[in-house]
Amino acid sequence: MSQVVIITEAASFQIKEMMKHNGEEGSFLRVAVKGGGCTGLSYGMGFEPDAGEADEELEQFGIKILVDKQDSPILNGTVIDYKQSLMGGGFTIENPNAIASCGCGSSFKTAKNAGTPENC
Template sequence: MTQIVELSEAAAYQVKEMMTHNEEQGSFLRVAVHGGGCSGLSYGMGFEREKSDSDTVLEQHGLTILVSNEDKAIINGTVIDYKQSLMGGGFTIENPNAIASCGCGSSFTTATKKGTPENC
């Protein structure tokens, strides 16, 4: 069965480091989709202390991940990884539902959801 969101071990480690650094231990990781970006939709990740009745709750690598039921179809099957290089590190997001994305890689469009593009 495909997870809505799959967090790699490297990404989970980085999220836990960020939680410790930002004193967010005990928080949930929210993975979301927002309108905006060059292609109309953009990803969001952040920490939240409370979950909503409209959230799907996932447990991976010792983290609790929240995804709103509204965002589930848009990001179903998405893989989030963390890559380190000589230029630094960053999260990578591979969404099988994205049919187009902008050059900067931070916004996308799906066949069913276009969003509202903004200038990059």
């Protein structure tokens, strides 16, 4: 079985820096899916101190990751990377389950879940 969420080494460095900067060291990184965005679903990432009963716990590069068990099928195999360019840096998310995404790349839909699109 593949990993639900895969964090690259570049992304892990950036996440650890953000945790340190925000005083969130030791927290979990929550990776989530929520309704909205141009295509119907959007990604969410944030820090949480504790896991819940509905959470699947993962760990990569020393980062503890939480994914709600309902989001696992939608996120299965998703790769989170961090890319630096002349215009700055940012996280990129590649989801093999997405069949459509918007131009900005933060909104998507899957064959089984279209979400709730919003006007962009």
